[in-house]
Amino acid sequence: MRPVIQVDVIETSELGDRSYIAHDGTSAVVVDPQRDIDRVLDLLASRNLTCVLVLETHIHNDYVTGGHELARRTGAVYGVNAADDVSFERRPLRDGDLLDAGSLRVRVISTPGHTDTHLAYVVEAGPSAPVVFTGGSLLFGSVGRTDLVDPARTHELTHAQYRSAHRLAHELTDETQVMPTHGFGSFCSASANVGGVSSTIGDQKQQNDALLETDENAFVERLVAGLTVYPSYYAQMGVRNRQGPGPVDLSTPELTEPDELHRRLLNGEWVVDLRDRTAYAAGHVPGTVSIDLGGQFSTYLGWLMPWGAELTLIGESAGQIEEARRQLVRIGIDELDAALVGTPAELMAERGLPATYRKASFADLAEVLGQPGVVVLDVRRDDERAASHLPGSAHAPLHRLLDSLDTLPEGRLWVHCVSGYRSAIAASLLQRAGREVVWIADDYTNAAALL
Structure with missing residues (x-):
């Protein structure tokens, strides 16, 4: 049987990102894995795949990578750009390098712009259409933002991003499948995407702002003018990723008694209620903050809460606490200081009535x-x-x-x-004040x- 490329997508919709497992039925290449690698390991096991390569398109700014730990757990080669200043052993990658994973051949292409050292990976095998994993460079209808490395270098990196997009379009065939990491609601995207679940280089030539614009300077000015604010916790992510993040604990923490909850509230600590925002408005423990677990929970918690502050979570169930913990480790909040499960009336413990608005x-x-x-x-x-x-x-x-x-x-x-969604968070913060x-x-x- 002639080899074919198969790709499994692991969606992290809360952060607007995707991780990928490319394989030939036996050997696998994992690209840009999130911190909670149990999802990757479970999928590898269910497909009976051996992880041969773990590849990073770039040092991520919006989440803590699971790549270092995944490579350690599986014994795979960990590929990171040779120019990245990191604190761990890795396979240093450069433009033009070729890597093998079973019958899959991986070609490394330098695509600076989203970061200085950004790489794309072209995977080929037999008669299959090639697949290019573009990370934060070529997105669906757009490109990755270019102001995360250094705001003073935004114009320079935007020029580089334009040229990287055109290099991919020039060197790859129209049938090449495009698989970006960012761009599905991520703040790493420079502008709105055209949507869809799949695309090709040929599609992007007809849809992508960077490829439709023939004037590089005009593209640069338009992209820079359209850049909006991004979450403050991004400043912490690159530092963690260069250190080689280790394993995380996703188990349910020991639950706290209401007396401890009220001590923390009196101290002015962050106590976050995970329930639906409508339920929160109808009744909640005074002094808590509403961040609905159903939306971009970790993005807004990481953005608003002072980095390193003590954090207590209130949920309707242990499962809700577990899900919140999973989302938080993705952005480097590894420890919960306290967690409680119960209704507002139960948690008030005869200290008065729940608050409403x-x-x-x-x-x-x-x-x-x-x-x-x-x-x-x-x-x-x-x-x-x-x-x-x-x-x-x-x-x-x-x-x-x-x-x-x-x-x-x-x-x-x-x-x-x-x-x-955002106004619910704001209302709770204002009432807290x-x-x-x-x-x-x-x-x-x-x-x-x-x-």
Whole structure:
């Protein structure tokens, strides 16, 4: 039987990323594995595959890699760019290197831009169409952002990103499958993607901003102008990844008693309620923060909480705590200081009634808009507000909200974002700070009549 390339995708939708296992039915190449490598190991075992190579397209900025530990556990060769300053042994890779994994042949292509040392990997075998793993370089309809290495070098790296995209388009055949790591909601993407679950080089020639633009300077200026804010915890990720991250504990931590919870709240520590944001609004332990586990939980927790702060989680079940822990280790938060399971009434333990705040719509806001004491607070990003905003509204982007508390207008704050996810977090932070809030749990398109 002639060898063919098979690819399994491991989705991490919470971070907008994908990891990949490319194999020939026997030998496997794993590209950009996330920290929770049990998902990779389980898939390798279910396919009866031997992991031969573990490859990093770049030193990641949005998550802590599982590559170092996966290579150690499986005995695979760990491939990282030779130019990366790391604290562990690896196979140093350079442009043009060729690697073998069973019947698969892997070619290394230098694709700087997203980072200085970014690499792409072209996998070939027999009659199969080649597959290129593009990491944060060529995404679906876009490219990776270029301001993560050094803001002062953004223009330089954007020029490099443009040339890398064109190099891939020039050197690879149209039928080559394109498999990026970022770009499925990740903040590492420079702009919105065209969507879809698969693509080819030929598709990208018809869809990708970098390939459709013939003027390199025009592309650079447009991409740089469109870059938006990214999570603050990104500054911690590269450091961890260069150290060679080790194993993590994904088990359920020992649960804490309510008395300990209230001691931590009195100390002003971060206590995060994982429940659905609507349930939180209807009743919660005062002083907690609502970050719904159903959305970009780890992204916003890592963005808002001071790095290294003590963290307590409240969940409806042990399974919810376990899922939160899994998401947190992906961004390097390996230890929980405390965890509790129970309803707000149970956790209050005769210390009073749970706190609440009103859930409202934009139609509800229309009925009170202009009345004394009603303040509309927009917690979207600057670029979102510049595109459209409610006249007279105050503005404090969620990622800057804690630094803006003293500057917010007096009155009852009606808090909105685009969908209600970020505004729910903001409402809980504001109530924690002593403000009276109304959470607008509505889609911003329904605010059209108020514009």
